[in-house]
Amino acid sequence: MAFRSSPSRSIFKKKSSPSLAPMTSAASYLSALSEADARARGLSKSPTSTPALSLSSSITESSEDTVLNELDDDNRDGLLFPSCAPTSEQVFTTVHTEFGHCSNEDYRYVSQHIPGATLEVVEKDPPYYILLTTYISYLILICVGHVRDFIGKRIYPGAYKHLMPHNGLAPLTSDFDSFYTRRLKQRLAECFAQPVTGVAGRTIVCLDRFSPDFGQSYILTGGRTRALNISSYNYLGFAQGRGGCADAVEESIRQYGVSTLGARMEGGSCDLHVMTEALVARFVGMEDALISSMGFATNSTFIPALVDKGCLVISDELNHASIRFGVRLSGASVRMFKHNDMKSLESLLRESISQGQPKTHRPWKKILLIVEGLYSMEGTLLNLPAILALKKKYKFYVFIDEAHSIGALGPHGRGVHDYFNVNPRDIDILMGTFTKSFGAAGGYIAGNKNLIDRLRLHGHSGPYAEAMTPPVLTQVIASMASIMGIGLPSSLSHPTRTLYSADGEAFQHPGPAAPAMLPSWINLPPALASGQEGETRLRRLAFNSRYLALGLIKLGFITYGDPSSPIVPLLLFHPGKMNLFHTLMKNRQTPIVVVVVAYPATDLVTSRVRFCVSASHTKEDIDVVLRACDEIGDVLDLKLGIRPSERWTVDEIIERAVELVKS
Amino acid sequence: MSFVGPSSSFDPLFAFLSFSLLKVEAAFYSLPGSSVIARYVKSSHQNDPGRTVLELILVVFAIRTLLQSRTRNEKQQKHFIEFDEKEIDELVAEWTPEPLTPQLTATEKSDLAAIPIISGANGAKPRVTKMAKPVLNLASYNFTGLAGNEHITSRAVETLRRYGLGSCGPSGFYGTIDVHTKFEETVASFLGTEAAILYAQSMATIESVIPAFCKRGDLIIADKHSSFAIRKGLEISRATVRWYEHNDLASLEEVLMTIEKEEKRRLRRRGCLSRLFGRSRIQVKYIVTEGIFERDGAMVDLPKLIELKQKYKYRLILDENMSFGSVGRTGRGLTELYNVPATKIDMIVGSAAIGLGAGGGFCAGTQAVIDHQRSNGMAFVFSASLPALLAVSATEAIQILSSTPSILESLHENTRAARAILDKVDGITIPSHPASPLIHIYLKGYTFNPTQIALEESILQEIVDEALSQGVLLTRAKRLRGQEVNEPKPSIKLSISGGSGGLTKKEVEKACAVIKSAVAKVLAKRR
Numbered sequence A: 001m002a003f004r005s006s007p008s009r010s011i012f013k014k015k016s017s018p019s020l021a022p023m024t025s026a027a028s029y030l031s032a033l034s035e036a037d038a039r040a041r042g043l044s045k046s047p048t049s050t051p052a053l054s055l056s057s058s059i060t061e062s063s064e065d066t067v068l069n070e071l072d073d074d075n076r077d078g079l080l081f082p083s084c085a086p087t088s089e090q091v092f093t094t095v096h097t098e099f100g101h102c103s104n105e106d107y108r109y110v111s112q113h114i115p116g117a118t119l120e121v122v123e124k125d126p127p128y129y130i131l132l133t134t135y136i137s138y139l140i141l142i143c144v145g146h147v148r149d150f151i152g153k154r155i156y157p158g159a160y161k162h163l164m165p166h167n168g169l170a171p172l173t174s175d176f177d178s179f180y181t182r183r184l185k186q187r188l189a190e191c192f193a194q195p196v197t198g199v200a201g202r203t204i205v206c207l208d209r210f211s212p213d214f215g216q217s218y219i220l221t222g223g224r225t226r227a228l229n230i231s232s233y234n235y236l237g238f239a240q241g242r243g244g245c246a247d248a249v250e251e252s253i254r255q256y257g258v259s260t261l262g263a264r265m266e267g268g269s270c271d272l273h274v275m276t277e278a279l280v281a282r283f284v285g286m287e288d289a290l291i292s293s294m295g296f297a298t299n300s301t302f303i304p305a306l307v308d309k310g311c312l313v314i315s316d317e318l319n320h321a322s323i324r325f326g327v328r329l330s331g332a333s334v335r336m337f338k339h340n341d342m343k344s345l346e347s348l349l350r351e352s353i354s355q356g357q358p359k360t361h362r363p364w365k366k367i368l369l370i371v372e373g374l375y376s377m378e379g380t381l382l383n384l385p386a387i388l389a390l391k392k393k394y395k396f397y398v399f400i401d402e403a404h405s406i407g408a409l410g411p412h413g414r415g416v417h418d419y420f421n422v423n424p425r426d427i428d429i430l431m432g433t434f435t436k437s438f439g440a441a442g443g444y445i446a447g448n449k450n451l452i453d454r455l456r457l458h459g460h461s462g463p464y465a466e467a468m469t470p471p472v473l474t475q476v477i478a479s480m481a482s483i484m485g486i487g488l489p490s491s492l493s494h495p496t497r498t499l500y501s502a503d504g505e506a507f508q509h510p511g512p513a514a515p516a517m518l519p520s521w522i523n524l525p526p527a528l529a530s531g532q533e534g535e536t537r538l539r540r541l542a543f544n545s546r547y548l549a550l551g552l553i554k555l556g557f558i559t560y561g562d563p564s565s566p567i568v569p570l571l572l573f574h575p576g577k578m579n580l581f582h583t584l585m586k587n588r589q590t591p592i593v594v595v596v597v598a599y600p601a602t603d604l605v606t607s608r609v610r611f612c613v614s615a616s617h618t619k620e621d622i623d624v625v626l627r628a629c630d631e632i633g634d635v636l637d638l639k640l641g642i643r644p645s646e647r648w649t650v651d652e653i654i655e656r657a658v659e660l661v662k663s
Numbered sequence B: 001m002s003f004v005g006p007s008s009s010f011d012p013l014f015a016f017l018s019f020s021l022l023k024v025e026a027a028f029y030s031l032p033g034s035s036v037i038a039r040y041v042k043s044s045h046q047n048d049p050g051r052t053v054l055e056l057i058l059v060v061f062a063i064r065t066l067l068q069s070r071t072r073n074e075k076q077q078k079h080f081i082e083f084d085e086k087e088i089d090e091l092v093a094e095w096t097p098e099p100l101t102p103q104l105t106a107t108e109k110s111d112l113a114a115i116p117i118i119s120g121a122n123g124a125k126p127r128v129t130k131m132a133k134p135v136l137n138l139a140s141y142n143f144t145g146l147a148g149n150e151h152i153t154s155r156a157v158e159t160l161r162r163y164g165l166g167s168c169g170p171s172g173f174y175g176t177i178d179v180h181t182k183f184e185e186t187v188a189s190f191l192g193t194e195a196a197i198l199y200a201q202s203m204a205t206i207e208s209v210i211p212a213f214c215k216r217g218d219l220i221i222a223d224k225h226s227s228f229a230i231r232k233g234l235e236i237s238r239a240t241v242r243w244y245e246h247n248d249l250a251s252l253e254e255v256l257m258t259i260e261k262e263e264k265r266r267l268r269r270r271g272c273l274s275r276l277f278g279r280s281r282i283q284v285k286y287i288v289t290e291g292i293f294e295r296d297g298a299m300v301d302l303p304k305l306i307e308l309k310q311k312y313k314y315r316l317i318l319d320e321n322m323s324f325g326s327v328g329r330t331g332r333g334l335t336e337l338y339n340v341p342a343t344k345i346d347m348i349v350g351s352a353a354i355g356l357g358a359g360g361g362f363c364a365g366t367q368a369v370i371d372h373q374r375s376n377g378m379a380f381v382f383s384a385s386l387p388a389l390l391a392v393s394a395t396e397a398i399q400i401l402s403s404t405p406s407i408l409e410s411l412h413e414n415t416r417a418a419r420a421i422l423d424k425v426d427g428i429t430i431p432s433h434p435a436s437p438l439i440h441i442y443l444k445g446y447t448f449n450p451t452q453i454a455l456e457e458s459i460l461q462e463i464v465d466e467a468l469s470q471g472v473l474l475t476r477a478k479r480l481r482g483q484e485v486n487e488p489k490p491s492i493k494l495s496i497s498g499g500s501g502g503l504t505k506k507e508v509e510k511a512c513a514v515i516k517s518a519v520a521k522v523l524a525k526r527r
């Protein structure tokens, strides 16, 4: 608390929050909730983001509950209490700041492909003056950077020591190599690596910081700001410190400890690994699956076991760094095709098959197509039906990285194949990570049993990488089971496929998990075990995604990607607007934290802000984001999409949200 | 293209060509500022050809057109054969790919079946499925006996309730949690370096650290029997790698001397050219090795290594995956064992999964080294950060280690007790350093021979199976045969444990006695 009045506070900070809030009891939380409800209902029909409410009177003494301890003393930012009445179930099982309470059944949607709907995304180009000024911005940045380097090296050689040879050693990084980091990225330092604390749920608590030296280093002020979190990969809202999943994880830590002490093949395998693998296979509808303790390493250590010299990997040009890492280690040849462009893919296939291997013209041993289900920077969806049609003709194997799509797409959350209602067995390899939708960590690869067994033996992770830890395994099991529901398949109301597991057992896909597949000590609460809560999360995510994407378009912004995608990129173009957008969002009455991305993660000109929608957001949260974008968009001249006459006002969008989503 | 012709008649032409080339070059360098451009182009070629191109293109605002034509280039290659559509269709129809993966062989299947599965918590005496009684565990990494430590588990539960499980984002995008920073500060002050960085997996750490600093054209000197992860890091970096004999610093010095000589010769030869290019660039040079080798438990002579690196002006990346948390008075690793300040090593890479019984890996070094990785360490930038509760567990583990020297004392005593028995067992040899709690067992009498790998492995597996039936869990060192370079000799890999959660000295002795009898039994059967 001594830090509170420290004079060195960031000037951008508009309000200071105490580093440790006064303690409250559960009772006072509930009474505050009902007060908030009453207030919200007393207000107009479209609740504003800030029901002014003071809690200080209701604060009593201590409680053991850490989450409640974190409560700030007021709700000025509108993040602490729901503005619409939650159900009592929600009040008792989840914390509104982690997982928003939203009881309105209208705000639900089913994520699925409507047959006949087009997947072609028309990319809207910005006006010419935007492109031109963007290029000029970069040009100025680069020139100024070089001038600063030139002068700086002569005037302050001390500051450039690490770029100069000293002691006979070459510089640690060449000045060319680090030019981008020093002269471009550093100007955006404010937007990156923001230290946070607590759960990365619906809201996140940022540790306030300021930089005495223009972004080279940061000093924490001791203050904290709770912000609406539309940045974390928390699609289904399973990032929670409370609730059935967290209870199961706690139990697993007590029973298993935090680690299994070693690599999978060398004494680090435990029964939970086996169960998780079986459950993952069942979830995605494959014969077998393997898991690895890191999503990045799943690609980087198992792709080399799939292909080698003499094989061709055809890769989407926007594939993730981990895929490139793995492919490079494999020694296979690589060709890239234009992002999600099926024509480019087909012509590349025709060329590579007819030409064969370079120089020798021997036929390729095999061709592996590696694509992502949902692209993390673009929000584009894989055109799975088209790929499978090409696969029939060109006989290549398909590897889909579902890092972002698993859990987030499809009426049952099973990823792209579920979204398009395609048989998963038509795909050779499904890969995904648990970092995103499941609020855990690590990744999986699923396929037929022979393939998976081979990868277990020949993937680098088996003997050399640490196994997944029991708490993470349990989070995966619990969250996955609550999406599937636990029970007998007889009661399924949706159409399913009968598939067979590796040991010949038939099961319905997509269907529930058999009770025997879970450890006996996991007791999920009824709402989770029945799959009802999981379904609600899927529906809420689908609603929120479409609402935000379509809302932004209606406001006049240029966005990329499919409206079903929970990743919504909003184009900013100018590098200078990134900082501004970020700061303006964060300094609002309801602070919002956003992710801005630029070259080299995107094209040079298409700098963007990327929203990651979550099931934990309430409709009101999305309203807040839309309102913020609307205001900032006017200030920063970002509404470059549809013509003003076609636009809706933000109030109209908020009013007609359900209609918009169903359109 | 073969070129056969009376070469003599072309001589004047060549002379003219090279003369005019020199002329052009000289003219170029006489332009003001040209050396800057030349240096720029040169270094950009080494790092990332795309970026120079991009910057140049920017100047002329022609970025789009040029980027698009990049993919077309393939067609203009000289090996391209023109086909018409019908021919292509036929070729496509004809082509039959190999199956995605071949069927597993019988050995592969039995290897897979032999992997022990622990049921319940792993630790010094876990239960293994299919076994009635708990076994003595010499297979899992539990050097410091922190598995199941009550203080750590209760802190982990607290953290779970405060932070949830996953971080749901890479550290750049709201994935930098205060507990990560806390771990980084703790490990840096534990080792005595300026700073440290936490990765989400220990194998991925070294695979990212090497390519973050070494690029195409740089030089790395590495041990011939470096671990698999180091090798992959070297491969990814595309640097030029020179090898020295395993753990043989005399051989390292030889290599360093040879390179120094080559450099001098090259400088002399390129005298005129380097004059044109201005001051010639110093090559980026690294030595990469392990503290305790994963492959055989040998230990590097750190003071000598540091002497060499300083004498020949190299930077040192030391992989302490196996030595961090296992040697030294409080487990700080080789620097503590040899009493060398950690600041003398440029990058120390260690594991929070092996040494600390949690998860993740770290790299410690100067602030500049760490900051560079925050934007260039691939597995750091492109992967979600470590779950908060694992970071907290690792931090707690360090705190326990630094306040309880008795843990490492008991580990070292157990190691000595194990070696006292194992060193006398007939039919095996032990390549590991006497102080290393990671002990490899080789079969004696098999000079290393690639054709015998399968045989050796099957004998070792029999020993492992026999020991298990007598209540001791061992593991063969599992290898990726065919993917390794310099195939490692088959071995059994023991991890001794100590501390309150490890095995007692008596139990270690008992387990080693079981190994002794299992070796004797299996080898007797073979004879």
Ligand SMILES: Cc1ncc(COP(=O)(O)O)c(C=O)c1O
Binding pocket: A294, A295, A296, A297, A299, A320, A322, A372, A376, A401, A403, A404, A433, A434, A435, A441, A442, A443, B382, B383, B384
């Ligand atoms: C497509 C893709 N694959 C793999 C990964 C790596 O996953 P993780 O963060 O779990 O290491 C990511 C993460 O961003 C991703 O987007």
